[in-house]
Structures are given as structure tokens and as C-alpha cells.
Amino acid sequence: AAEAAPYIVLASTTSTRDSGLLDWLIPAFRARTGIDVRVVAVGTGRAIRLAERGDADVLLVHHRPSEEAFVRAGHGVERFEVMWNDFVVAGPREDPAGVRGLSDVAVALARIARGGHLFVSRGDESGTHKKEMELWRAAGIDPHRDWGAGPGAYRETGTGMGATLNVASELGAYVLVDRGTWISFRNRGALDLLVVGDPLLRNPYGVILVHPARHPHVKAELGQRFIDWLLSDAGQARIAAFRLEGEVLFHPVRDVDPPAAPGASSRRIGSP
Amino acid sequence: MAEGARSAAGFGERGSILPLRVEGLGYRARGEWLLRDVSFTLRAGGIAVLLGPNGAGKSLTLRLCHGMLRPSGGLVSWNGPPAEVRGRQAMVFQRPRVLRRSVRANLAFALRARRVPRALRDARTREALAVTGLDALEHRPAHRLSEGERHRLALARAFVVEPEVVFLDEPTASLDPAATAALEGAIRRVAADGTKVILSTHDLGQARRLADEVLFFHRGRLLEKTPAESFFRGPRTPEARAFLKGELLA
Amino acid sequence: MAEGARSAAGFGERGSILPLRVEGLGYRARGEWLLRDVSFTLRAGGIAVLLGPNGAGKSLTLRLCHGMLRPSGGLVSWNGPPAEVRGRQAMVFQRPRVLRRSVRANLAFALRARRVPRALRDARTREALAVTGLDALEHRPAHRLSEGERHRLALARAFVVEPEVVFLDEPTASLDPAATAALEGAIRRVAADGTKVILSTHDLGQARRLADEVLFFHRGRLLEKTPAESFFRGPRTPEARAFLKGELLA
Amino acid sequence: MSEFQDAFVQAARLLGRADPELLEIIALSLRVSLTALVLACAVGLPMGAALGVFRFPGRRAAVTLLNALMGLPPVVLGLALYLVLSRSGPLGFLGLLFTPTAMILAQWLLVIPIVAALTRQVVEDLHEEWEEEFRSLGAGRLRSLFELLYEARFQLATATLAGFGRAIAEVGAVLIVGGNIAHVTRVMTTAIAMETNKGELSLALALGIVLVALSFLINAGLVAVQELGRVARG
Amino acid sequence: MSEFQDAFVQAARLLGRADPELLEIIALSLRVSLTALVLACAVGLPMGAALGVFRFPGRRAAVTLLNALMGLPPVVLGLALYLVLSRSGPLGFLGLLFTPTAMILAQWLLVIPIVAALTRQVVEDLHEEWEEEFRSLGAGRLRSLFELLYEARFQLATATLAGFGRAIAEVGAVLIVGGNIAHVTRVMTTAIAMETNKGELSLALALGIVLVALSFLINAGLVAVQELGRVARG
Ligand SMILES: Nc1ncnc2c1ncn2[C@@H]1O[C@H](COP(=O)(O)OP(=O)(O)OP(=O)(O)O)[C@@H](O)[C@H]1O
Ligand SMILES: Nc1ncnc2c1ncn2[C@@H]1O[C@H](COP(=O)(O)OP(=O)(O)OP(=O)(O)O)[C@@H](O)[C@H]1O
Ligand SMILES: [Mg+2]
Numbered sequence A: 001a002a003e004a005a006p007y008i009v010l011a012s013t014t015s016t017r018d019s020g021l022l023d024w025l026i027p028a029f030r031a032r033t034g035i036d037v038r039v040v041a042v043g044t045g046r047a048i049r050l051a052e053r054g055d056a057d058v059l060l061v062h063h064r065p066s067e068e069a070f071v072r073a074g075h076g077v078e079r080f081e082v083m084w085n086d087f088v089v090a091g092p093r094e095d096p097a098g099v100r101g102l103s104d105v106a107v108a109l110a111r112i113a114r115g116g117h118l119f120v121s122r123g124d125e126s127g128t129h130k131k132e133m134e135l136w137r138a139a140g141i142d143p144h145r146d147w148g149a150g151p152g153a154y155r156e157t158g159t160g161m162g163a164t165l166n167v168a169s170e171l172g173a174y175v176l177v178d179r180g181t182w183i184s185f186r187n188r189g190a191l192d193l194l195v196v197g198d199p200l201l202r203n204p205y206g207v208i209l210v211h212p213a214r215h216p217h218v219k220a221e222l223g224q225r226f227i228d229w230l231l232s233d234a235g236q237a238r239i240a241a242f243r244l245e246g247e248v249l250f251h252p253v254r255d256v257d258p259p260a261a262p263g264a265s266s267r268r269i270g271s272p
Numbered sequence B, C: 001m002a003e004g005a006r007s008a009a010g011f012g013e014r015g016s017i018l019p020l021r022v023e024g025l026g027y028r029a030r031g032e033w034l035l036r037d038v039s040f041t042l043r044a045g046g047i048a049v050l051l052g053p054n055g056a057g058k059s060l061t062l063r064l065c066h067g068m069l070r071p072s073g074g075l076v077s078w079n080g081p082p083a084e085v086r087g088r089q090a091m092v093f094q095r096p097r098v099l100r101r102s103v104r105a106n107l108a109f110a111l112r113a114r115r116v117p118r119a120l121r122d123a124r125t126r127e128a129l130a131v132t133g134l135d136a137l138e139h140r141p142a143h144r145l146s147e148g149e150r151h152r153l154a155l156a157r158a159f160v161v162e163p164e165v166v167f168l169d170e171p172t173a174s175l176d177p178a179a180t181a182a183l184e185g186a187i188r189r190v191a192a193d194g195t196k197v198i199l200s201t202h203d204l205g206q207a208r209r210l211a212d213e214v215l216f217f218h219r220g221r222l223l224e225k226t227p228a229e230s231f232f233r234g235p236r237t238p239e240a241r242a243f244l245k246g247e248l249l250a
Numbered sequence D, E: 001m002s003e004f005q006d007a008f009v010q011a012a013r014l015l016g017r018a019d020p021e022l023l024e025i026i027a028l029s030l031r032v033s034l035t036a037l038v039l040a041c042a043v044g045l046p047m048g049a050a051l052g053v054f055r056f057p058g059r060r061a062a063v064t065l066l067n068a069l070m071g072l073p074p075v076v077l078g079l080a081l082y083l084v085l086s087r088s089g090p091l092g093f094l095g096l097l098f099t100p101t102a103m104i105l106a107q108w109l110l111v112i113p114i115v116a117a118l119t120r121q122v123v124e125d126l127h128e129e130w131e132e133e134f135r136s137l138g139a140g141r142l143r144s145l146f147e148l149l150y151e152a153r154f155q156l157a158t159a160t161l162a163g164f165g166r167a168i169a170e171v172g173a174v175l176i177v178g179g180n181i182a183h184v185t186r187v188m189t190t191a192i193a194m195e196t197n198k199g200e201l202s203l204a205l206a207l208g209i210v211l212v213a214l215s216f217l218i219n220a221g222l223v224a225v226q227e228l229g230r231v232a233r234g
């Protein structure tokens, strides 16, 4: 459909697409500029590889150290922080480890590990997985060694967030998940939200233009307009206005007046 | 073979599946009537020979009688329940197929398929191999046999189950003269022992030697059904007269 | 057919591919020698007939000469470059295969495969259909033909390309008497016009009527190669004598 | 089991109201897979027939390789193709990555081994039966090859359907080289995978039902065509 | 293209040092796929042969369905199986989800249609040729069915290899019902998908190369067995 229109390719993570955020932002951007954005949503690790190879014009991911390394290596022009959301720890409703309501995520994770309870990890070097590793470090635990009940209770799926949640909900395991995916995920089963709000759980998103010096075919001008728009008042306001099931998911980095737009919801096939 | 045929044919306890009655039989393919309005009755005893030019409908008639094809018109009826009737017949097709295994295994298959008691199998196999002259070839792969040998195997396969009625579609077309003579002898013997033999042939000499009655086909019709003697003395129809003289039939 | 054969055989410009020389020919399968030490020479002109009991090796010999099989020993040599030699031969197999399309399309395929000029194809097809009596069946699906009709088609397919040498493996085994007589007439005519005919048969009458020379096979060996006259007057080997008398050969 | 009921209801509803997004996805799926299939047959049928008919050194290795390639994981093929089509790859200048063309290419490569391997088997068997007759008639191997393809056309239909099945069901390769971009490269299978990841299990299942129903219709059409041919040939 | 060189080097190194984790994954892949294949043949061969030999109302629909099921997306099958095996599903009490058994089950169901559809084609053709002979000999349809399976055993080898290809290459279904759990349900394809997701492209490719090499060896073995049989049968 959009074959003829000017477009850029955005490499991003599944959380931004599957939560419906991009479906909320892109039409607004297109309405203003006539530029279409084609989203390739993959894990952070692969999104970065895509951009490195010049297969995307703009990168929107959530793992600051990797993003900075990306720019340092000359693959990207500059990193701009766009917004943040947060991770949460979900787990079985009965909460055998007793972590419900804890405000310190490191303590919570340590309890889960010491108690030898089931924990499902993405294990795929995604932004979420890297965050999880960071949290284990903060808790002073090596999940592969320091597990109460020995190996087997800490399980790596090596797949996306959704697939990992499917496993967790089936096994009744604890799991680290980004709030967006959590809210939009339909197959929660007996999982509940248990730990939220620790500043450690903050999850900043950065946007980077792939360096045209490295990849001459990159649509630098169009890509820059997308980045500029995201960082503009209009873009930031649009982010702030996004709602999933009535909840705020993504917080713009700058304070903007939330517009009076009606809340968005995750678009999917068959939704009116 | 001859000795055993009687017991299988079983006139005693089981009663004969004959006579075979064919009434108004027709067969159509691709909108064309290949066989039309054929009626005849064949009673127990004796050898019936089907004659007629290529494409006259001899093979179709044999297959219809044997129940391989469903008539497009008319009917074929045997004396007995349909389930049993086929089990007491055997047929040698004009272009017989053999399983890709040894000659012996091909016979073993036929015996198993007909549920011949295990105890009888070995003797029957040896007998069938001997009568068809295949003794030396019993371990050859059947699909590598020469054409004549393949036909012999098909004959052995038909006789090994000792049927009450046997259909032979040009059984000696690929056989050498000695084998032909031997087979004719065997046919006469099983017929004398009570097996009904219904065969087609192009060998007029063979027809004269074997036939008790002749069915003459031409272009999908049965033109004559007469005792052999009177047929060869003087056929009633001009077509049959021409055929006997070896004249081309349009 | 007869008229055309001469032009294809082409003695003038191209020279004959005959004589066919066979020396020490042997064929082995599964460790068994099926054909051993066969030597003979066939010169242009006349009809050569292969005789012998089932499994004697007649078909194997024909296929080896036609280049369908590679000899396990000895050699087959023609007069001319191998590439050309096959192009001037044709063969009718004992169990001919036909393509699953119409009779006419089967002939068209043979003509195309042999690169017969387009202009000639139609006339040749009509002629071949007429000689084999298939005119009325030209639109029938070939794989549904009766056995005799199928053999006629195979014959038509061989003659339509007007070969210089034609191998016929029991060409009349499934033909009716009239068709047999007609085919024998056609064979005599093409032979008279210079086509070399090499055929096998079990019909001793046919052999007598057609043969100029006889090759008698027995258990994979060539026992005699004699002018027909002297063969039928009195064969030299006891096996051939027994064969002519129709005795079973062990 | 309410998910299954849900899924069927949703599938019916999606089809019933002819959801435009769904129709777009279906259309792209069919376009990509049928194009890939036709192109794969154009290569695979002659290739398989050639392997069935010609004898040459290394033929057995080639057949084995072909059989093994039926087991080539789509993800691996997708990855290799990605590296080739990527901007930093040798064919990057074509700009094919994340286009339907790239997806066609991927499925084409995936389907070729299936069509070729199954064709090889069918044709080799027929050839064994026909070889002498063809040689005697003077038909070269190349002509024999095409005649056998024609003789075997009804058997080969099943090989083609197997190829179609592989193409339409495949997700690993088209996901990598297509990118599952909405309105551009989103096909049924990538949409199903996406909905599964969202935990929208019954929607994913509903899409799956639609896809299988679609395959069924296409197969029914092909079987009907085949049946007509069989009647015509007598 | 350095990724390709990289990948080959890595593949060689992985195999060379007999990486224990890799060996474990390979072993599980083989165990799951070969078991699934054997079980699928046990069902698919007779099922396909039955469809080729028996005539009954609805047979054509059954054949069409079978052909269509060759195009069943693994993800959809995986999903359906997930719902059945899930703890809230009807078979949840068996506790099979995320076990190798569940993966075998998934591949079994995926491979059956392929083996059965290809067998149907082969057997139907043979049956057409053999039907009269069998009926005349008094062989019932059931006996004919098994005889034809035996007669067609060399042709059916290719159908089996196609089924094996599908099983060993499949990722969608085993990922969902297996969960790609390290040391428990991680097989070659799910490992490849995982490395791909991590952006470890050349490692993924290396694993792919190992997998294809493995398929090749297995195929070579089967071809050798087939060849022996052919020689023996003359
Ligand atoms: N399925 C079919 N479709 C079309 N024509 C058919 C079919 N089956 C048989 N025929 C035709 O029916 C005719 C009779 O066939 P049949 O096999 O009975 O002949 P026949 O008398 O046995 O001849 P032959 O002596 O050559 O064996 C032939 O002309 C044949 O071509
Ligand atoms: N590939 C093979 N493997 C084993 N035996 C074979 C093979 N080919 C032929 N034979 C055997 O070789 C012998 C000669 O076969 P051939 O076909 O030449 O006989 P023939 O003289 O033509 O007999 P017929 O008169 O029955 O046609 C036969 O006994 C046959 O079984
Ligand atoms: Mg006949």
C-alpha cells in the first residue's frame, strides 16, 4: 500500500510494537510529514545488528550501554533519550517466595533465588535480558550458580518476551517483564504483578540515526525528521497520551502537557 | 495339479458355482459401447474358447465374468454367494503382473491370499513349478523373467490355488512350442478333472485342439456360440467364416 | 511403407550400417551368465529369425544388438559411427510401452524424436495406421488399447520412422490371424525393399514362411546359424531337432 | 478448551466481516507463496527430472544433498539470505531486504529442494520403466526428461502441493528477510507468530484456522483440476 | 561475506572440540525428530496407503484435507497443542508441556500429513496398476495395502526423508510446546532461532551448517541402505 510513499525503516523492539505504541505514533508522524515508517521489531541485540549492517535508518531500543557503544563505534550519529517505561516482576498469584509488594527489586530477586523458586529468563541478550542480568548483579547473585534448589529452576527460554511469558504463565514461574508487554499480554493465567516501582527497574529508550557516513544509502534526512518529531513537543505529547487499557506506559523525557486525545489501545487484526 | 483340482473344485459338499449366466452384458468407456448385448450360459465341464479379432472384446468379456469390471449394462450371475464365487476362480491376464520378488515368493503370496492351508502350500508350489517348467528359476526375481517365463509364472499362480473356474487370456501367446504343448496337456487334464476352463486365443490350431464350445466375438458383439465341432466345420456368420480363413475384418 | 523404406535405408549416399558383427557376446546378471559366447554376422538383405525355447536368450540378444544393453563380454559392431547407427534402427519390444496419450500422438512422438521432417509426418502416419489396421482407433488413449492393438501400435511406431534395420521381438504373439497374415506380408515387402528384419518368434509356421536364415538359441548359447531351408530340412543339433518336434527341452 | 471455541468464532467473524487488514495479509501470503511455488517448480521440476534421468559422476551425492536440503531449517536459510541481501552484503545494493521480493526469494529457495527431490523419485521410477523404449525411439535424454514430466503430471501434482504447503506454512525465513512490516511484508504466518508472542492465543489460532481453510480451498481447486485431467485422459 | 567464513570456521570449531552443550542439543534434536518420524511413519504410511487403496464416500475430501494439512503452519499446530497440554487444558494433568515428549508429539502431528499424502500418491498409482491382479488373486484390500507398501518401499523412502526434513527443520511448534529451555527442551532449531534473536548471526549460521551436515549424513545413510536393497533385489 505504502509502496510509493517515502519511508524509513525503523529497527525497534517488540515491546514498542506489540504494546501498540508505534501504531499510535506513526500515523501522527505520517499525517504531518507524509513519511511512512516501516517497523522491524526484533530483540534489542538483533535490532542493533540490523542497524550496524545498514539495514535500518533509525534505531529505537532500550539498552543504554549497547546504544552508546553503537554510537562510539561510528555506526550511529548520536543517541537521544526519548522516553522511559519500567520493568516489573510478575509471578504466581500464591507468591511462594513472598515478594509481593517489595519495593527493592534486588531483595525480591534474592529471595526468589535463595528459595529455589521457578524463574523464567528470556536468555536472549535482549534489552530485557540484559536488564535482568544487571539486576542479578545488583542482588549479588549468579543465577546459574546460586540457586537454592539447584539448576533447573532457573530456566532460559532464549525467545521473545511473549513466548517467555507463555512459558512463565504455564509453569507458574517468576519473570521479569516490561510493563507494556505485561499489560497487553492476554495469556497471563495465574500470574500477578508483584514488584514494581524500584528506580532500578526504569527502562530508558534511546533513538539513534544510523550514520550516513558508514552507510551512504541511509535516508538520513527522513530519519532525522522522525527523530526530531519524536523529541518535539508534538511527539513527546503524543507519547504521553498513549494509553494501554487505560494505563500510562511510556513517559516522555520532557514534561509536556498531556493532550486531551482519547486513549489509544493496542491495535490488532480485527480491531475496529 | 490335476489330482488336486477336483478336491478344490469341490462338487461334493460345496456345490458348483456354475453355471455362469451372462445376460445382455454391455460395457462402455468414454461414451463408447465397447461390448454390447452379450448373452450366454456356460455350464460345468468342458473348455470354452473365445475367438475373435483384436479388439473384439474377448478380454473385456473375461474380466467382466471374473468380476474385475462392473458391467455398464446387463448382468453376470454365478451360482452362489458373491463372496465365495470369486474365491473359487482364478485368472491369467493377457499382460500379467508379478511382484518384485522371487518366483517362489510370488506363488507364496497367491497361496496366502487365498488362505490355502499351510500344510498344502509346499506340495502345491512344487507341483505348479514343475508343470510350468519353472523349477530351475524359483529363486529368480520375477520382474526380470523373460516374457514367456513371466506368463508361465502367471499360469502357475492361477493353478496353484486349484480353482473351480479358470480364465486364461491368451495363455500361450508367449510360450515356446514345447511349453504350449505341455500347457495344453495340463489344461485338458484339469478340465477332465472338473475345472471349467474359459480361454481366449488367436491360435486357431489351439482352439481346434482344446475347444468344446466356441464363442466368436466381433466388434464388441457375440456373433456365435456353438459347439466347437460345428464351428470349425462351418460357422454360421460371414464374419466367422472370414476369420477362419484369416481374412482381414474391417 | 514399403516404398519409403528404401529411401530411409539409403544405400546410395549414406552407405549401409550393415553388416552387423557379433563376436563372443556374453551377458551376465546377478552373477549368472545368461548369454555366453555368441558370435554371428548378419549381412544386408533378407530376414533373420531367432528361434529357441523360453528364456533361451532371444530377447537379450536383440536388445544387445540394438544397443539397449551393454555386453558383459564380447562385442557388437555395426558399420558406421555409433551415433548414427541407432538412428537407423527401430525395435518392437516384446512388452511394448505406450505413452498415455492417443494412438496418433504416440506416432507423432516417434516422428519428432527421430527428427522426421514435418512435411513427411502426416503421410507416414496415415500409412503406418493403415498397414497396422489402426485407422479407426487413432484417437483412442493408447494405454487403454487391447493387447493386440497395443502391439500393432508398437509396430506402427517402428515402421513409421522407416528404419534400415528393424528388430521385432515376437511381433505377432498377440495378433489375430488376419493381422498376422497382413503383418507377414508387410514384413516381406519391407525386406524386399532393403530393410533388414531381425525377428524372434515362437510360431514355427511363421518362421518357415519368413526366415531366410535361422539363429537357434538354447540356454544362452547360439547353437546354430543356418539358412532357413537347411534348418527346417534337418537341424544339426539334437536340441534344435527336439525343438522342431515340440519336445520339452530340459 | 474455550480458547478453541473462541478461535473458531473469531475466525468466522474475521472472515464474515471481510476484515480489510486480514484480506490484505491473505492476499500478500498468496501472492508470495504462489509466486515462489511457480518459480520453484520452474527450477525444481526440470532439476529433479534431470537427476532422475541423467547419470553422471556425483549424481548420488547430488540426490543425497537434495534430500538433505528438504531438512534445511527456514531460519538458517533466512539468515543466509539476510546476510546476502543486507546492505552490507553482496547484493545489498538491490535494496531487496524487507520487501515481498525477498520473501519470494526465500520461499523459492526453500521449496526447490522439496519439489526437486520428490520429482526425482517419481521421474527416476518412470524412467527405469521407459528408458529402453525412449532410447530405441531415438529420444535424447533431454526430450525423455520432458516427456516423463508430462507423463507424470498427476503424480507431480502432489509434489507441488507439498511445496506449496512448505511455502505457505513457513515463518522463519520470511520473518527474517521480510521483517513482518505491517502493510508491506506481513503475511499470515508472521502475523500468527506475532499474535502468539502477544499472548493473543485465540486470535493467533483463528488466523491459523483461516490459513488452513485457505490451503484446503486451494488444494481442492488443484484436485478438481487434476480430476478433470484424469477424466479427459480416459 | 565474512559472516559466512566466520560461520564455517565456527561450525568446524564447534564440531572439532566436540562442545558438550552442542552435543547435548544435537542428541536431543535427533532423539525428538527420529522418534517423531518413526511414529509418524507408523501412522502415515498405512493411512496414506489406505487412502490410496480404499474407495469410500468422502475419500476425495480426505485426500484434499491431507494435502492441505501439509501446509499447516507449525506455529498453529504448536499453539493448539499448547492449549491442549497446558495445565488448564484437557490433557494438562499429564504435565507434558515443556518436555521433549511434547515436542515429539508436535513433530509427529506435523509429519503425519506429509508422509501420508506422499504415500497416498505413490500407493494409489501402484494400486491402479495392480488392482485387478490383487483382486483376482483374492487378496483383500487390507492385504493389498501392505503388499503395495512393501512393493513401493524404495519410493516411500523419499517420502520418509521429506518427513524427516520437516521434523528436523521445524522450529515454530517445538518452540511453543518445548519452550527452548536450556538442557531440557533446547534443540538445534530453537537454539538457532535464539542465537538469531540475540544477533549472534554467525553462531546461528554455524549451528545451521552443523544441522544441514547432520541431515546430509543421515540421508546418505538412508540412501546407502536403499542402494543395498536395490542391489539385493536385482
Ligand atoms: N477403458 C477403455 N477405454 C477405451 N477403450 C477401451 C477401454 N478398454 C478397452 N477398450 C477397447 O475395447 C476394445 C476391446 O478390448 P479387449 O481388450 O476386450 O479386446 P480383445 O478382444 O481382448 O483384443 P486382443 O485380441 O487384442 O487382446 C478394444 O478396441 C480396446 O481398445
Ligand atoms: N536382469 C536380469 N536378471 C536376471 N535374469 C535375467 C535378467 N534379464 C534376463 N534374465 C533371464 O535371462 C534369460 C533369457 O531372457 P530372454 O528375455 O532373452 O529370453 P527369451 O529367449 O526372449 O525368452 P521368451 O521366449 O520367454 O521371451 C531368462 O531366463 C531370464 O529369466
Ligand atoms: Mg485381449
Ligand SMILES: [Mg+2]
Pocket: B146, B147, B148, C058, C059, C060, C094, C169
Ligand atoms: Mg523374449
